[in-house]
Amino acid sequence: MSILSSRTSSRSVTETVNGSHKFVIKGYSLAKGMGVGKHIASETFTVGGYQWAIYFYPDGKNPEDNSAYVSVFIALASEGTDVRALFELTLLDQSPNCKHKVHSHFDRSLESGPYTLKYRGSMWGYKRFFKRAQLEASSFLKDDCLKINCTVGVVVSSIDCSKLTTIHVPESDIGSHFGMLLENEEGSDVTFSVGGERFHAHKLVMAARSTAFETEFFNSMEEDDRDVVVTDMEPKVFKALLHFIYRDTLIEDEEFFMSSSSFLPSISETFAAKLLAAAEKYDLPRLKLMCESVLCKDISIDSVAYILALADRYHATELKAICLQFSAENLVGEFVYFPRKYSQLLLSL
Template sequence: MSETPEKNPSQNPLISPTSSRSVTETINGSHRFVIQGYSLAKGMGVGKHIASDEFTVGGYKWAIYFYPDGKNPEDNSTYVSVFIALASEGTDVRALFELTLVDQSGKGKHKVHSHFDRSLESGPYTLKYRGSMWGYKRFFRRAMLETSDYLKDDCLKINCTVGVVVSAIDCSRLHSIQVPDSDIGSDFGMLLENMEGSDIIFNVAGEKFHAHKLVLAARSSIFLSELFEGVDSDEQEIMVPDMEPKVFEAMLQFIYRDELVEDELVASSSSSSPLITDTITAKLLAAADRYDLARLRRVCESRLCKDISVNSVAQTLALAERFHAAELKAICLRFAAENLAGTEIHMLALRYLGRFSVRFCEYDGNLLRYCIANKVLLKGLSMTSLLYDSIAAVMRSDGFEYLKESCPALQSEILKTVAGCEEDCSSGSKSRSVWAQLSDGGDTGGRRSHPKFSEVHKNHFTAFDTFAKPTSISTYGDT
């Protein structure tokens, strides 16, 4: 019997080496919590908080808790407290946090409490279960806060950043092929640039653009109808009225590339006009509505949304209404409702007048403006004339006038939104304004602990019923 020779390990076939790598990183997300009406929140009581809306980071829901009178009874309301709470189910969730009190003077001197820069010393914080919190009982001394640049127009702004720690095993493969990003957009863009195979010409204010019927029809139901089903389907050149060449070109680029060409937008946005309607983005929104380009409409909505301000919201709202931008319209209405209540007097005014003005607008669109201008409503309410002067100033603003001329029906819708903000909060929404929480005595269950509020409302409603169905404006003269 012959012996089998022993194999030398060096003669064995080489097995490809393998490797793996553990990667631990954070998934970061931020949320801004605006606390409007800080002075109304004082006196809620130690340990009682105002909660932000819930936001999601790393697969978990979070919320910011602001304690106007502090969380710690021993501090005797000397400090305000701020905490971040785990608002969804979770066990041993590890995370890093950062809380920033925003300096509203424009100097950039924000008050930052960050756990990110101390992670090497102590590691991430572990939240054991739902409701666990991280934060500061002594976030800021209240007396100093109320005289600082962090509080402006009775408003505080708190930025919160959460970094959820996640770990994964990265198993590298020796044999892998990298797949490049899709370049279909650039390819179609080149097709538009070199005009190869183009079979249609658009004449826009004397400037001609070559394109491809199939591409346009695939992207737009309007082009499909015009180029293949309409009376002009055999035409080789189509006139495009009521559109600027630069707008049509930008729209064509989007149709082919599925993205806006930034260089062209910058070159086209040199208008010195303060009107939102004169911007290239607004004109592209009109083009998207005209040719049923849903994605272009959404891109334009997103861009316009970023520039909403107190001065521009009325124009933007009219634009959204005209061109069926539902998302943008909803944001504008909410922005108007939240920002018109910038002071305590405005909050009271909008709470009372918002409801009744809707009723008046149903009978006569000019009646509300007449009543406010002449202080007729003062006869029905025991409130100061300053309240009415404040509302009248809003209604006399340029933006409100623009809205009246462009989309008069939206005035009533704005007022309904303002009046409905508090009703939405009291009907079960988790995110509630300071005013809603205080008018309910801070009771999140919806039980009012201040009956005098409802009695006042009842009396005011009765007073306004005398104006239920006016026959003419002249009926309500000054006295």
């Protein structure tokens, strides 16, 4: 009886979709004097699914504090709400020195984060981009021409959903492969004689699954000793034991899952109880828990004392705890009238 578990994961990825646009302004001297707040706009360009435009104000954007400066802004030119982006505006030096004048929001993104544009027409930029007198005397202006480069990085977040590109990986079939190894007996190097029946197996597999078999094969037995006699187990129980060791599952046998109520008071003679004893002998804790799970389903007022005794004998701690809990909740009156029947429970409590 296997317990299936599921593990899932997802990943949120936040990154920028970047794009650049170069805006060349020819005839600067003719544009100058067009008036404060008047601008020259570039063609629109698309970055991150939104349209953008560069606005150049040769006489400044506002009269009160920047009329002596040229102003440059990047504007959202399409419909959008709360568009988050990073920006960089660069005035290109047209001399061989290439000492460009750069205003970059990318450099400050860790401190201030992306800038949010609320609606179409929202802008980011500099009212005092460059002092007009200095600009006109610099190598940024050449042949009455200015060159402005704008880079936009639109911030996008998405869930990295691997479902769209998943390659299906089937459940592990290692148990079936090892099971075929057991059935075919290929490469077997040890034989168990149990109640007149012989079972062929592999020492390495047995030792890997059970510390008891590891000790028996590699610390006690002679290397050429290929025959092991098991005297305290029925063949069908040993077969179920091998099935678990190779396949990691319980054997499909109706008798194993049969209710023990018909066997009372000899629960210890049931298939599940005998396999529990085998699991304890050969130190197979997972098999023990599987057997405990089967026996747990048979706990009742009539059977709890016998199952508790079984759990105590084979150190089945999970099963024992459930028996004691069941007894505490259901058998208060029974103790009074049938103390001898529940003596094991009385001692455990």
